[in-house]
Amino acid sequence: MKRRTILKAGLGWSPLLPLGSLAAGQSAQKNTAQVLVIGAGIAGLAATRKLHDIGLDVIVLEARDRTGGRIHTYANWRGPAVDIGASWIHGAGLSNPVARLARKIGARTVTTDAEKAELYNGDSTMLSVRDEKKIDSIRKEISEVIAEQSRRGPDSSLRKLVYAETDYDTRPPLEQRIIDFTLNSNFEHEYSGSADQLSRLWFDDGSSYAGDEAIFLDGYQVITNALAAGLDIRLRHEVSAVHYGDKDGVTVETSQGVFNAGMAIVTLPLGVLKASNIRFTPTLPSQKQAAISQLGFGVLNKYCLLFPETFWNANLDWLNHLPRTGHAGEWAEWVSFARSTGKPILMGFNAAEFGSKIEAWSDEKAIQSAVSILSTMFGRPIPMPVDAVITRWKSDPYARGSYSFNAVGSTPGQRDDLARSIAGKVFFAGEATDKKYYQTVHGAYQSGLRAADEILKLNIPR
Ligand SMILES: Cc1cc2nc3c(=O)[nH]c(=O)nc-3n(C[C@H](O)[C@H](O)[C@H](O)COP(=O)(O)OP(=O)(O)OC[C@H]3O[C@@H](n4cnc5c(N)ncnc54)[C@H](O)[C@@H]3O)c2cc1C
Known part of the structure; x- marks a missing residue:
């Protein structure tokens, strides 16, 4: 966080940080930020990258010991790197933002037919x-x-x-x-x-x-690694509760302590939301709960x-x-x-x-x-x-499946319900929240940018 912002928060100019939440010299292990992002998959990384680059103080809380979520390049075996989560940029023409990103960072891609x-x-x-x-x-x-x-x-x-x-x-x-x-x-x-x-x-x-359908010769992780560079990402921080009822902001409980911020972006996979292991107080609005239960999450x-x-x-x-x-x-x-x-x-x-x-x-x-x-x-x-x-992927507690689908009885509009922010301080991103490009890396990526834009529209001091 920039010092200017700390001062503003301390003076009560911004409703985004609980007062006195960040002491001087606390930056290395601080547990307050302007924005907490839950999940370091591509949605969380895209949102954080955008907010961070604009000057906001953001901490990412990630349960795993790695970034990328459902993008996972496995490089530990005797063979070459292989993608065991997402492999393809589906539709790698230049209107696809992930294809543009791949080109920008010079990623080596080849196509399959x-x-x-x-x-x-x-x-x-x-x-x-x-x-x-x-x-x-x-x-x-x-x-x-x-x-x-x-x-x-x-x-x-x-x-x-x-x-x-x-x-x-x-x-x-x-x-x-x-x-x-x-x-x-x-x-x-x-x-x-x-x-x-x-x-x-x-x-x-x-x-x-x-x-075309393009794959990455060095693994999809080149994309998530590029997005993650220089961000404040706390690995092995499993989130168990999100409290957003107080007027001061959002409190997030993790396996490694409590974090506070003015707002939070939740990018948890739909499968994880369905499992209801993460407590939201107050409980999530009924439309969002209906979307969570009715949209499908497959394998x-x-x-x-x-x-x-x-x-x-x-x-x-x-x-x-x-x-x-x-x-x-x-x-x-x-x-x-x-x-x-x-x-x-x-x-x-x-x-x-x-x-x-x-x-x-x-x-x-x-x-x-x-x-x-x-x-x-x-x-x-x-x-x-x-x-x-x-x-x-289904047994993976931090995914509980592979990606979302439109199940019998659900409607596409429920993805908007899933995406809708609450009380101007809890925002939602992730592939399942994107009505047009759900299931995909590019859908997740765009959902992260959309959530970041929603926050930026609030004109937070930075
Ligand atoms: C096998 C497979 C193949 C696929 N193939 C393709 C493909 O070829 N092309 C394509 O475009 N898409 C593909 N996809 C889909 C694509 O991978 C996803 O849509 C995209 O990566 C989702 O990104 P996300 O950020 O929404 O979610 P995630 O990547 O799941 O990120 C969410 C993050 O939240 C973390 N998390 C979970 N619980 C907690 C908790 N309690 N506390 C803190 N953090 C938590 C997770 O560990 C994860 O890092 C595939 C997916 C799978 C599984």
Whole structure:
């Protein structure tokens, strides 16, 4: 904090700091600031960067021992750095602010191509040309059902809509497998919610940026590290309560003491808010509580396998897998980093129900299952990976899932309820608060800037 601001606060010019809250010489371990930001994910970092650079005194309180939150580059294994949270800048054209940021800091990115894909059969046989035509026609049928029917009628689940409109129950087993595969790979993997929970009315409400799908050669952390440089971030500070009833400001209880500020920005993941482990006093407004309970928070997990060499077609980026009957939703998508990075890495994905269930498995069991599926896909034994890293985002107490989705019974407007500030001193950011770009890094980033702007509109002395 600048001395000028301390004086102003002490003289009572600013309602933002509790009086006498900051003693001279206390700066190293001070526990007061003008603004407290809860969470050092991209939303919290974006907000803090903006407020700090304008001259406000901001402390970030982060439960983990690292910054980045759901952006997590894993660099501890024997292989190259790999992103086990977000990987892609979705739509990396220059209107995407994260793409602009990447360019500004000189981040090394490469693109992956969804067209460089192959579909493997899950029962060890090759898909015939006839089967492939069937797959194309069923995918088209589902797209048409969604385009024509999804915005009509009362809300129900995406699965209910698609099953009813495609006469699922009367279709032969291969066609049922293709319908289930499409629901899983096209929708559950993208939106993270189960097709039983995705709202037929709103599951795809939102916007996207134009451009390629870009990944970071040195990991997504280059973005969060750049944003975090020079900020006052207190790691291992788990927030347990936020009190905002007093007229003086906000008091935040953490595992390492109590912090005070004129205002706070809460960037906790929706999954953490849903778990209700953090006490807000007064309790949050009823509309915000309804948004927290009705919007969905799903699961997408990653299984990154480093192999001794590339034994698959290195020109492909996506290796898709049509699970056999009775195994819908299991190991349907793999991305290869062989072409884009030159490394013999395959990353499998599991989302929604199976993605949650498999979190209870040991690492060994999950890796064995992955290897067995890959052997089936290629129709031959494959080498064992030399190293592997797998995620359990739902069991992670500081995420409790991967990202938000529009669940049956929720409405897109509830994201505005989630974002709305309270009493001019508690502000909300995070991917789930962005009605247009929820689920994404760029949505989270923009939500942080939006919360910072809300504070700046209050003309705080600085
Ligand atoms: C597996 C996976 C893949 C993804 N892939 C992509 C992708 O390719 N592209 C894309 O754009 N998006 C992707 N996403 C989504 C993207 O990662 C998120 O939307 C974004 O990172 C969310 O940022 P945030 O700041 O809103 O939340 P977070 O990053 O979750 O930040 C919130 C912070 O709050 C902290 N916190 C939690 N509880 C407490 C507490 N009690 N006290 C203090 N701090 C606390 C957390 O530790 C965390 O650091 C993916 C996510 C996952 C999990």
